[in-house]
Amino acid sequence: MSGGCEPTTSVGTASMAQTITKSRGAREPVTGTALSSRKKRPFLVDIYSTAVGKKYAMAISGIALMGFVLFHMIGNLKMYYGAYELNNYAAFLKELLYPLAPKGAVLWILRGGLLAMLVLHLHAAWSLTVMNRQARPVQYQSPRDYEVANFASRTMRYSGMIVFSFLVWHLLDLTFGVVNTVGTEGEFVREEVYQNVVRSFDRWPVAAFYILANLLLGIHLRHGAWSLFQSLGWNNPRFNAWRWAFATGFSLVVVIGNISFPIAVLAGIVKV
Amino acid sequence: MNQLTNLKLKVWRQAGPETKGHFESYTVDKVSDEASFLEMLDQLNERLISEGKEAIVFDHDCREGICGTCSLMINGRAHGPQRATTTCQLHMRTFKSGDEIVIEPWRAAAFPIIKDLMVDRASFDRIVEAGGFITAPTGGAPDANLILVPKPVADAAMDSAACIGCGACVAACPNGAANLFTGAKISHLNVLPQGQSERYKRAEAMVHAMDDQFGSCTNHGECSAACPKEISLDVIAMMNSDFRKSKSKNRKALSRG
Amino acid sequence: MSTVLNAKVPDGELRDKWDNYKADAKLVNPNNKRKFKVIVVGTGLAGASAAATLAELGYQVDAFTFHDSARRAHSIAAQGGINAAKNYQGDGDSINRLFVDTIKGGDFRSRESNVHRLAQVSVDIIDQMVAQGVPFAREYGGMLDNRSFGGAQVSRTFYARGQTGQQLLLGAYQQLSRQVGLGGVRLFNRTELVDIVVIDGRCSGIVVRDLLTGEITSHAAHAVVMATGGYGNVFFLSTNAMNCNVTAAWRAHRRGAMFANPCYTQIHPTCIPQSDESQSKLTLMSESLRNDGRVWVPKNADDSRSAEQIPESERDYYLERLYPSYGNLAPRDISSRAAKRLVDKGHGVGPLKNGVNLDFSAAIARLGRDVVEERYGNLFQMYERIAGEDPYKTPMRIYPATHYTMGGLWVDYELGTTVPGLYAAGEANFSDHGANRLGASALMQGLADGYFVLPYTISNGLAPLLNKPVPTTDHPAFVQAETEARERFNGYLNIKGTRSPDWFHRELGKIIWDYCGMERTQQGLEKALSELPALYSEFKKDLRVTGTGESINQTLEKAGRVDDFFQLGMLMCRDALDREESCGAHFRSEYQTDDGEALRNDEEFCHVSAYKWTGDPMAAELNKEQLVYETAHLATRSYK
Numbered sequence A: 001m002s003g004g005c006e007p008t009t010s011v012g013t014a015s016m017a018q019t020i021t022k023s024r025g026a027r028e029p030v031t032g033t034a035l036s037s038r039k040k041r042p043f044l045v046d047i048y049s050t051a052v053g054k055k056y057a058m059a060i061s062g063i064a065l066m067g068f069v070l071f072h073m074i075g076n077l078k079m080y081y082g083a084y085e086l087n088n089y090a091a092f093l094k095e096l097l098y099p100l101a102p103k104g105a106v107l108w109i110l111r112g113g114l115l116a117m118l119v120l121h122l123h124a125a126w127s128l129t130v131m132n133r134q135a136r137p138v139q140y141q142s143p144r145d146y147e148v149a150n151f152a153s154r155t156m157r158y159s160g161m162i163v164f165s166f167l168v169w170h171l172l173d174l175t176f177g178v179v180n181t182v183g184t185e186g187e188f189v190r191e192e193v194y195q196n197v198v199r200s201f202d203r204w205p206v207a208a209f210y211i212l213a214n215l216l217l218g219i220h221l222r223h224g225a226w227s228l229f230q231s232l233g234w235n236n237p238r239f240n241a242w243r244w245a246f247a248t249g250f251s252l253v254v255v256i257g258n259i260s261f262p263i264a265v266l267a268g269i270v271k272v
Numbered sequence B: 001m002n003q004l005t006n007l008k009l010k011v012w013r014q015a016g017p018e019t020k021g022h023f024e025s026y027t028v029d030k031v032s033d034e035a036s037f038l039e040m041l042d043q044l045n046e047r048l049i050s051e052g053k054e055a056i057v058f059d060h061d062c063r064e065g066i067c068g069t070c071s072l073m074i075n076g077r078a079h080g081p082q083r084a085t086t087t088c089q090l091h092m093r094t095f096k097s098g099d100e101i102v103i104e105p106w107r108a109a110a111f112p113i114i115k116d117l118m119v120d121r122a123s124f125d126r127i128v129e130a131g132g133f134i135t136a137p138t139g140g141a142p143d144a145n146l147i148l149v150p151k152p153v154a155d156a157a158m159d160s161a162a163c164i165g166c167g168a169c170v171a172a173c174p175n176g177a178a179n180l181f182t183g184a185k186i187s188h189l190n191v192l193p194q195g196q197s198e199r200y201k202r203a204e205a206m207v208h209a210m211d212d213q214f215g216s217c218t219n220h221g222e223c224s225a226a227c228p229k230e231i232s233l234d235v236i237a238m239m240n241s242d243f244r245k246s247k248s249k250n251r252k253a254l255s256r257g
Numbered sequence C: 001m002s003t004v005l006n007a008k009v010p011d012g013e014l015r016d017k018w019d020n021y022k023a024d025a026k027l028v029n030p031n032n033k034r035k036f037k038v039i040v041v042g043t044g045l046a047g048a049s050a051a052a053t054l055a056e057l058g059y060q061v062d063a064f065t066f067h068d069s070a071r072r073a074h075s076i077a078a079q080g081g082i083n084a085a086k087n088y089q090g091d092g093d094s095i096n097r098l099f100v101d102t103i104k105g106g107d108f109r110s111r112e113s114n115v116h117r118l119a120q121v122s123v124d125i126i127d128q129m130v131a132q133g134v135p136f137a138r139e140y141g142g143m144l145d146n147r148s149f150g151g152a153q154v155s156r157t158f159y160a161r162g163q164t165g166q167q168l169l170l171g172a173y174q175q176l177s178r179q180v181g182l183g184g185v186r187l188f189n190r191t192e193l194v195d196i197v198v199i200d201g202r203c204s205g206i207v208v209r210d211l212l213t214g215e216i217t218s219h220a221a222h223a224v225v226m227a228t229g230g231y232g233n234v235f236f237l238s239t240n241a242m243n244c245n246v247t248a249a250w251r252a253h254r255r256g257a258m259f260a261n262p263c264y265t266q267i268h269p270t271c272i273p274q275s276d277e278s279q280s281k282l283t284l285m286s287e288s289l290r291n292d293g294r295v296w297v298p299k300n301a302d303d304s305r306s307a308e309q310i311p312e313s314e315r316d317y318y319l320e321r322l323y324p325s326y327g328n329l330a331p332r333d334i335s336s337r338a339a340k341r342l343v344d345k346g347h348g349v350g351p352l353k354n355g356v357n358l359d360f361s362a363a364i365a366r367l368g369r370d371v372v373e374e375r376y377g378n379l380f381q382m383y384e385r386i387a388g389e390d391p392y393k394t395p396m397r398i399y400p401a402t403h404y405t406m407g408g409l410w411v412d413y414e415l416g417t418t419v420p421g422l423y424a425a426g427e428a429n430f431s432d433h434g435a436n437r438l439g440a441s442a443l444m445q446g447l448a449d450g451y452f453v454l455p456y457t458i459s460n461g462l463a464p465l466l467n468k469p470v471p472t473t474d475h476p477a478f479v480q481a482e483t484e485a486r487e488r489f490n491g492y493l494n495i496k497g498t499r500s501p502d503w504f505h506r507e508l509g510k511i512i513w514d515y516c517g518m519e520r521t522q523q524g525l526e527k528a529l530s531e532l533p534a535l536y537s538e539f540k541k542d543l544r545v546t547g548t549g550e551s552i553n554q555t556l557e558k559a560g561r562v563d564d565f566f567q568l569g570m571l572m573c574r575d576a577l578d579r580e581e582s583c584g585a586h587f588r589s590e591y592q593t594d595d596g597e598a599l600r601n602d603e604e605f606c607h608v609s610a611y612k613w614t615g616d617p618m619a620a621e622l623n624k625e626q627l628v629y630e631t632a633h634l635a636t637r638s639y640k
């Protein structure tokens, strides 16, 4: 109830609870919902605190990771020129910008950057997933009939997670040799990149996991490489049709390139 | 005019916001195919009342597809199977005799269920209150033709402004995100010359209000597919870009474009 | 016994009246404004614009709506457009011409001073709405586009595709939302007014029911604005939204506000005909379609060929034939009756033979499909969804349906009702449209009232009240009104009869449509007046409302609304019987010219009929406000 003429404007909280009763009793009217001001925070923290900002982070880190997988794949094509070329290429990476920078420095910066991007990507993915779960605490009780949401878009977190676990395996296998078979000298030799790859893929379960992970990466990218345009607000009706074409093309190139390696090994085209 | 017979309805009944709900089955023996979906529910309700039972609560008003009051998840789709069509505009022509029709309320944390199929969409109003307007107090406006709006701009604004605030986008979104709704209002006002002064303030405030209540967009596109007004995903991109600029632009220099 | 109705028309030449009024009106100092509380009931065009503007000025505003959001009000459904005397097309429009068109369109049954003010402020409305970002249609050069509407020979209608009402309401809703956000307005949504409270002859507040909890509470204020829309749903089938109702206006009427011209209800010529018995509402197809569509029926009665099979020579383009100068754009009442007559004579088309054709083939041939689609695309789509036919290929079928109510709470020049402190705006007042409203003028009136009239007149009314206490909600009158309301709603639940509120509503609607619809006769109205009380007493004995009053119960809401519709229906028939003339939308078959046009009786009926509640709607006390035409000249309408 409200009486005569006392000022009634109150600073409300911007919650929708005002319009629905939680427990019986008079509902409060809605007012002053836009009065609470946000606290000022540094630009990046501020933007990252919102879902839209986190999608920017996902897209930017996604692009960095896309750059990595693309160049990683192109670099690995050296495999088809033989062991010398590939191992040389690996050595070249260590000497990037040498002698301007110390040996290995740039590579470590790149690795550090990639790792940061990966962490950012994962953190954003994780927190958005939590947010989305909270946005629909009670699921639909009858089956949904999706119209356009597809397998790729609905499995981003799963395809992403499998790609991630593959990544870990992949590093343990070929970078640290923890799970690789021993080299010529009886132990894992990091510099023998070519030999390591061939020995690894000769084990068909490894090849199969690799192929599967890459197919999932392709699926992840098929949605992701389109999605990033939206997330970054890159939208122009004149070019929009190309965004899908780009995503499809990009994921095909990466996947075909990558998958060709184990197949080539298993088919004996590439061998020690 | 034909009759549909023997429709099997599974309707979500829930007594209040905090009670547990369940599906209740009803059979609609006969209904004209000219009837609208809501008229079919009206007839069922009349029957329930005559049986002394409580009528099914559902939101509706204009029944012309413009007020945005009707809702309903019909067979897993927001507003039912017909594209670009609100539930109230859906006609029984789209169904066949003997069909099973499952009807659920829209589900999202920001759309709490009031009763049965009725949900509270006031969270949308909070987004508009935050900034979905142009500050133009009554009385001070210049002559309307002083502000020239190129036709393509007016058309684009109108495309976005066509949103009826029904919430199908949120209901359909696997993440319960309201980006299409919010983006539509932002795009409507942000493309117009009149909306420029508050452009970035608006985007910022509305996105924050949206963020407080809804999920996040992962670009499934399900919202736009469910939207009865076919609002384009473009509005989301525009919102994202204006939001970023809202955080980075030097607003003291906005008039320089 | 009859009250003298003082319309408080200011002095001076017609064109100076509004300026004179504003110059003389008392103002409230900005610092004092927040000492006043104003309640606005209804958040449609009229209510939202009034609430937002009053809050901007600094008054404390409480806004009430039974909708969940202000954006849902029925104004959202208006399609065609909004008039304004901008003369942007340079085709000879002017404030005076809009004034004359509106007076003439209303068949000389509206108040000159109000109509002239409406025409004057119409130009400000467009400026205001454009500044708010309403995306009106534009020419390629960026200037505003116009279309023409029935009853006018100039192009003065501004539009936003076929969704003008939506865009205007969203504009007003956004402005209101801004005030809600800033704390200037307290918004009570899903809250229905169930009574008003009058203490010492002044409206002191309202009693409302929370639709979600059934709780009944009171709210006191210095002034109350009713912007609660029209009562077209008394017909059951109408183009109004399902929840439109007369309750607010009717409850005000029962507390002393006079109800004017209830029988002036407009039938819109272009609606989609009823397709079956169970239909719950009718859908309007914007009148703007008549700009490019040609209306025809087969020359031969009972012609059952499809439209394409009927050759040009066997088609009767009857509007073009009967009204050559206005043709398909003849005013609504005239076009509606012409359609009804032909359908009654068996010329109707469609499966139930209950419509006439609205044919776009000529326009498509002349302009191309693209242009037609651009102009009317969404209407065509809507038609196809409802009727299941493609209007690009076969003509639309249309038929008249109830659409707008010119009658409403009687208001003076200040929009004050006969209860001091209670104002009425928008479709809820008896308004500026006389016996017939021209297309695209309701949006104009609603916004004029809310944005440009009420803010001035309310301050004039409030200024003398400064620092005088108003009653609080513990006053016995509030307590008693609350108790009555509680008893009323419990009463519906306790009847425990056999029929639903909808059933009664449908039956009520049939009687009103048959006897108080497009054509009325003494005999028919008397019949209605004998049938209505019987049905009403059955309603009171045999109503069944299931559920409880403690959580949302749409059946219970409906029961309260149907109750009020019954009482209003009786008053409507009584008024229609009383008005022994034909004017505008009120057509009494006994009073027509030889060629079937409305025959006015200016000698006896050039007045507003305002009814005062006496306890029995059929015995309401009739008061007359004589209408004086000083500038416009009483003339027979002719659209030939």
Ligand SMILES: Cc1cc2nc3c(=O)[nH]c(=O)nc-3n(C[C@H](O)[C@H](O)[C@H](O)COP(=O)(O)OP(=O)(O)OC[C@H]3O[C@@H](n4cnc5c(N)ncnc54)[C@H](O)[C@@H]3O)c2cc1C
Pocket (backbone or CB within 6 Å): C041, C042, C043, C044, C045, C046, C047, C064, C065, C066, C067, C070, C073, C074, C075, C076, C077, C078, C079, C080, C081, C082, C083, C164, C165, C191, C192, C193, C194, C227, C228, C229, C230, C239, C240, C241, C244, C245, C247, C248, C284, C403, C404, C425, C426, C427, C428, C439, C440, C441, C442, C443, C444, C446
């Ligand atoms: C289909 C259609 C098309 C139209 N097209 C046009 C057109 O092209 N041009 C034109 O000029 N006019 C048109 N009109 C007419 C015009 O839309 C209406 O007359 C006008 O919008 C009415 O506005 P309003 O603000 O008075 O009332 P409404 O918009 O009806 O608003 C009423 C408000 O009152 C509230 N309310 C009602 N009763 C209560 C209560 N008891 N308690 C609390 N709140 C209550 C409601 O919640 C709502 O917010 C059209 C009408 C229809 C039906």
Ligand code: HEM
Pocket (backbone or CB within 6 Å): A055, A056, A058, A059, A060, A061, A062, A063, A065, A066, A069, A118, A121, A122, A125, A153, A156, A157, A159, A160, A161, A163, A164, A220, A221, A223, A224, A225, A226, A227, A228, A229, A231, A232, B217, B218, B219
């Ligand atoms: C490590 C595990 C990973 C997880 C858990 C993961 C998860 C996700 C998720 C949940 C999204 C959001 C989906 C969307 O917005 O549509 C996403 C987007 C994306 N991901 Fe990943 N991802 C992973 C790895 C990768 C890798 C390795 C790449 C690149 C090679 C990549 C590239 C992208 C791109 C480009 C996007 C789109 C960004 C956007 O829409 O803004 N992701 N990822």
Ligand code: SF4
Pocket (backbone or CB within 6 Å): B162, B163, B164, B165, B166, B167, B168, B169, B170, B180, B181, B184, B223, B226, B227, B228, B229, B230, B231
């Ligand atoms: S964007 Fe579409 S689906 Fe979402 S609220 Fe608006 S009209 Fe409804």
Ligand code: FES
Pocket (backbone or CB within 6 Å): B059, B060, B061, B062, B063, B064, B065, B066, B067, B068, B069, B070, B071, B086, B087, B088, B089, B164
């Ligand atoms: S009831 Fe208005 S949009 Fe469906």
